Amino acid sequence: MVNLSDKKPVHQVVIIGGGFGGLYAAKSLAKANVQITLIDKRNFHLFQPLLYQVATGALSPADISSPLRSVLSKSKNTKVLLGEVHDIDPKAQNVIVKGESVHYDTLIVATGAKHSYFGKDNWEEFAPGLKTVEDAIEMRRRIFMAFEAAENESDPIKRQALLTFVIVGGGPTGVELAGAIAELATKTLKEDFRNIDTSETRVLLLEGLDRVLPPFAPELSQTAEVSLKALGVDVQTKTLVTHIENDIVTIKQGDEVKEIAAKTVLWAAGVKASPMGKVLTDKTGVESDRAGRVIVEPDLSIKGYPNIFVVGDLANFSHQNDKPLPGVAPVAMQEGEYVAKLIQKRLQGETLRQFKYVDRGSLAMIGQHAAVVDLGFIQLRGFFAWFVWLFIHIYFLIEFDNKLVVMIQWLWNYFTRNRSARLITGKEAIAPIPIANNQSHTPLVTKKPLNV
Amino acid sequence: MVNLSDKKPVHQVVIIGGGFGGLYAAKSLAKANVQITLIDKRNFHLFQPLLYQVATGALSPADISSPLRSVLSKSKNTKVLLGEVHDIDPKAQNVIVKGESVHYDTLIVATGAKHSYFGKDNWEEFAPGLKTVEDAIEMRRRIFMAFEAAENESDPIKRQALLTFVIVGGGPTGVELAGAIAELATKTLKEDFRNIDTSETRVLLLEGLDRVLPPFAPELSQTAEVSLKALGVDVQTKTLVTHIENDIVTIKQGDEVKEIAAKTVLWAAGVKASPMGKVLTDKTGVESDRAGRVIVEPDLSIKGYPNIFVVGDLANFSHQNDKPLPGVAPVAMQEGEYVAKLIQKRLQGETLRQFKYVDRGSLAMIGQHAAVVDLGFIQLRGFFAWFVWLFIHIYFLIEFDNKLVVMIQWLWNYFTRNRSARLITGKEAIAPIPIANNQSHTPLVTKKPLNV
Numbered sequence: 001m002v003n004l005s006d007k008k009p010v011h012q013v014v015i016i017g018g019g020f021g022g023l024y025a026a027k028s029l030a031k032a033n034v035q036i037t038l039i040d041k042r043n044f045h046l047f048q049p050l051l052y053q054v055a056t057g058a059l060s061p062a063d064i065s066s067p068l069r070s071v072l073s074k075s076k077n078t079k080v081l082l083g084e085v086h087d088i089d090p091k092a093q094n095v096i097v098k099g100e101s102v103h104y105d106t107l108i109v110a111t112g113a114k115h116s117y118f119g120k121d122n123w124e125e126f127a128p129g130l131k132t133v134e135d136a137i138e139m140r141r142r143i144f145m146a147f148e149a150a151e152n153e154s155d156p157i158k159r160q161a162l163l164t165f166v167i168v169g170g171g172p173t174g175v176e177l178a179g180a181i182a183e184l185a186t187k188t189l190k191e192d193f194r195n196i197d198t199s200e201t202r203v204l205l206l207e208g209l210d211r212v213l214p215p216f217a218p219e220l221s222q223t224a225e226v227s228l229k230a231l232g233v234d235v236q237t238k239t240l241v242t243h244i245e246n247d248i249v250t251i252k253q254g255d256e257v258k259e260i261a262a263k264t265v266l267w268a269a270g271v272k273a274s275p276m277g278k279v280l281t282d283k284t285g286v287e288s289d290r291a292g293r294v295i296v297e298p299d300l301s302i303k304g305y306p307n308i309f310v311v312g313d314l315a316n317f318s319h320q321n322d323k324p325l326p327g328v329a330p331v332a333m334q335e336g337e338y339v340a341k342l343i344q345k346r347l348q349g350e351t352l353r354q355f356k357y358v359d360r361g362s363l364a365m366i367g368q369h370a371a372v373v374d375l376g377f378i379q380l381r382g383f384f385a386w387f388v389w390l391f392i393h394i395y396f397l398i399e400f401d402n403k404l405v406v407m408i409q410w411l412w413n414y415f416t417r418n419r420s421a422r423l424i425t426g427k428e429a430i431a432p433i434p435i436a437n438n439q440s441h442t443p444l445v446t447k448k449p450l451n452v
Numbered sequence: 453m454v455n456l457s458d459k460k461p462v463h464q465v466v467i468i469g470g471g472f473g474g475l476y477a478a479k480s481l482a483k484a485n486v487q488i489t490l491i492d493k494r495n496f497h498l499f500q501p502l503l504y505q506v507a508t509g510a511l512s513p514a515d516i517s518s519p520l521r522s523v524l525s526k527s528k529n530t531k532v533l534l535g536e537v538h539d540i541d542p543k544a545q546n547v548i549v550k551g552e553s554v555h556y557d558t559l560i561v562a563t564g565a566k567h568s569y570f571g572k573d574n575w576e577e578f579a580p581g582l583k584t585v586e587d588a589i590e591m592r593r594r595i596f597m598a599f600e601a602a603e604n605e606s607d608p609i610k611r612q613a614l615l616t617f618v619i620v621g622g623g624p625t626g627v628e629l630a631g632a633i634a635e636l637a638t639k640t641l642k643e644d645f646r647n648i649d650t651s652e653t654r655v656l657l658l659e660g661l662d663r664v665l666p667p668f669a670p671e672l673s674q675t676a677e678v679s680l681k682a683l684g685v686d687v688q689t690k691t692l693v694t695h696i697e698n699d700i701v702t703i704k705q706g707d708e709v710k711e712i713a714a715k716t717v718l719w720a721a722g723v724k725a726s727p728m729g730k731v732l733t734d735k736t737g738v739e740s741d742r743a744g745r746v747i748v749e750p751d752l753s754i755k756g757y758p759n760i761f762v763v764g765d766l767a768n769f770s771h772q773n774d775k776p777l778p779g780v781a782p783v784a785m786q787e788g789e790y791v792a793k794l795i796q797k798r799l800q801g802e803t804l805r806q807f808k809y810v811d812r813g814s815l816a817m818i819g820q821h822a823a824v825v826d827l828g829f830i831q832l833r834g835f836f837a838w839f840v841w842l843f844i845h846i847y848f849l850i851e852f853d854n855k856l857v858v859m860i861q862w863l864w865n866y867f868t869r870n871r872s873a874r875l876i877t878g879k880e881a882i883a884p885i886p887i888a889n890n891q892s893h894t895p896l897v898t899k900k901p902l903n904v
Contacts, residue, residue, distance in 0.1 A: 042876070043600060060513065060514045060515065062874075079646040133875065137877075144495065151534075152534070192522060192525045193521065194531040422519050423496050423514055424494070
């Protein structure tokens with residue numbers, strides 16, 4: 001802690017974004033002699049790695065969210081400002097929130113990324129992505145409405161399309177969504193319907209590369225694929241999606257083009273930088289990569305502006321490996337903490353050596369009995385990996401808000417196979433559905449194979 | 453259980469509505485030799501007595517909801533149909549769901565009530581009511597957005613209006629909302645803001661009669677008022693609301709007319725019958741009361757149609773006291789169970805004596821340390837009443853879905869004063885807010901009294 005003279009005004013740090021990067025920067029500066037303003041357009045931090053559990057009805061949005069004011073209530077040097085930053089003025093050192101200027105001495109931009117359709121933005125309507133709480137509620141609505149509509153559909157072809165779920169992208173989110181939907185269909189919902197047999201649900205996981213979970217070790221990709229297949233997921237690798245429209249997904253496998261009739265298509269394939277990336281390149285001349293991520297210096301600042309930092313998914317940090325660090329929570333956390341430390345060092349007239357990411361491993365949940373964990377020096381799979389996955393997620397959740405309740409909810413769900421948060425809510429919850437002859441109680445058996 | 457001949461088709465029971473009345477009827481018929489179709493426009497049963505806890509950020513919607521299919525999954529004679537009934541044909545014995553007919557031998561109508569503005573429907577925009585999950589999310593958004601906007605408002609008059617919450621109606625819902633908002637302001641949010649002192653929040657509870665909780669014993673109304681005042685709630689009885697518009701509530705107390713400047717106005721005053729009431733009167737000629745409730749016979753059937761029953765908030769049952777039974781959960785549950793029993797008796801060629809409601813008491817929660825419970829033979833208040841309140845609610849919740857988690861969440865909230873579900877979600881969550889000079893960290897102190 002440095003003892004500034006009475007005359008000198010307190011150093012103003014402005015942080016844009018309350019995700020992992022921004023929030024860890026703010027928390028690390030909680031006792032520093034600086035004045036922090038954390039600006040976010042939402043009033044809560046979202047624990048995004050568990051968003052797929054909301055989308056599949058296992059957890060509620062509040063279970064994986066912490067009010068930013070509550071997380072930072074004890075940081076008396078920090079104020080939270082609810083609002084969206086549309087512009088910055090790097091000369092005057094201001095960020096602009098709804099026409100008003102907020103001055104900074106140091107700026108940390110941590111606005112993250114959103115999902116990207118690789119230029120095919122019209123696919124979004126048919127294949128929603130999973131970045132916000134609203135996205136998760138919409139996915140949940142589509143998933144559970146598909147089963148409801150299938151129950152009331154007498155045409156077997158249409159019913160088959162209603163019971164077909166396509167997940168585009170075999171990264172952790174895609175794998176976790178596919179596993180959760182397969183478990184829903186074969187276990188949770190098994191006794192709930194009278195006209196359909198939900199275990200006949202088809203879940204297809206499409207991945208462009210030659211294996212699922214590309215960032216993991218190849219053996220774990222193999223394990224994940226075996227576990228997914230055991231749950232009934234149809235895993236299709238080396239598969240490119242060429243078109244999505246009107247409940248038809250067109251794919252390309254080698255030279256072969258196929259069509260899949262599916263009412264529910266979920267997007268877990270690509271991300272691009274949030275709009276603040278473009279603001280930064282326009283206003284500071286800093287370069288960005290093809291996904292719009294800002295190229296940062298070895299200390300996470302941007303070229304020519306040592307007092308502007310970019311952390312998390314918005315940053316392209318390529319000084320450690322040949323390729324940029326991945327857009328995952330641990331990278332954002334470590335970057336936020338690094339910048340907080342650097343700011344304090346600078347206030348003492350010192351500096352810090354360049355940022356270095358310490359990779360503690362990757363992990364993905366496949367189902368209630370299986371997960372894969374790649375800690376680098378050791379690879380785990382099966383029930384033990386599931387337990388490690390649970391422990392690590394709970395540990396980081398608890399750091400925010402003592403979410404003991406989530407652990408109990410999970411254990412409860414685990415032992416009862418319950419997914420009690422499967423509400424269909426929102427305006428379209430009361431959408432019209434055609435109903436079939438309600439006298440028929442014969443379970444549906446369809447032998448026709450899917451055309452994939 | 454009656455042994456019907458092989459030739460005779462199974463008796464078809466159609467239940468419209470999965471609230472307390474419809475669901476208890478279905479559950480009571482689970483082992484009867486009938487075929488049940490339960491039709492609801494939502495896929496879940498909502499535990500409405502706890503909806504105010506969602507509106508004030510203590511619980512998530514899923515905590516107080518149970519998927520109807522899941523509650524009824526073991527009732528193999530029951531199918532759940534997601535859809536809205538728009539019409540019935542009592543001659544052909546069909547209900548019409550989106551153009552399709554569903555045949556019944558016995559019909560139970562349990563579509564409940566919605567909130568009513570006594571003909572002033574344009575008030576709804578300014579003063580939302582609390583009947584659905586979406587209503588609760590909207591109330592939650594308004595409540596927490598008001599604090600956010602106040603934090604960023606530099607005009608003290610506007611800030612005062614932002615920190616003023618008016619609850620119209622002093623029944624259980626109004627009392628519970630007022631107590632919860634007062635606790636939010638003075639306890640939960642106390643450390644969260646930097647520019648405002650949330651303990652200066654004004655919560656006004658307006659009641660037309662001479663005391664709050666009119667259905668309770670007068671001494672308990674007195675206790676409730678004292679407890680509310682101790683929490684800082686400004687209780688105004690004998691107060692009529694004459695106008696609501698543009699953040700101004702106009703009230704009349706005796707001959708005096710006053711205006712209250714309040715950004716957040718919540719409606720807990722009146723209810724009217726759901727639209728199925730009018731369908732029934734149009735199609736069967738049955739009479740209804742001023743609130744649109746259907747006048748039922750002593751056995752809960754309607755005049756001239758012994759195979760059509762109305763239960764719950766939609767029914768006006770006046771055969772026991774001078775006035776109709778109140779629109780509360782225990783009445784609906786007992787009516788649903790009675791009709792289920794009567795149907796089974798009739799199938800055996802027997803009958804049942806007229807319905808009689810057994811009043812086991814009323815209860816209302818005021819705050820974390822206080823509740824009032826009126827069991828008729830004994831009246832409870834304070835912490836012990838709070839505990840009884842908790843126990844009774846948990847007991848009925850558990851009956852549906854083993855909601856142990858809710859109890860743990862509550863105990864957790866109780867001991868930590870936590871309200872972690874205070875997310876601002878939905879489209880307008882990112883609404884523009886004017887921001888004040890962010891350098892000011894002086895807590896706001898306003899001495900100007902409210903003009904009420």
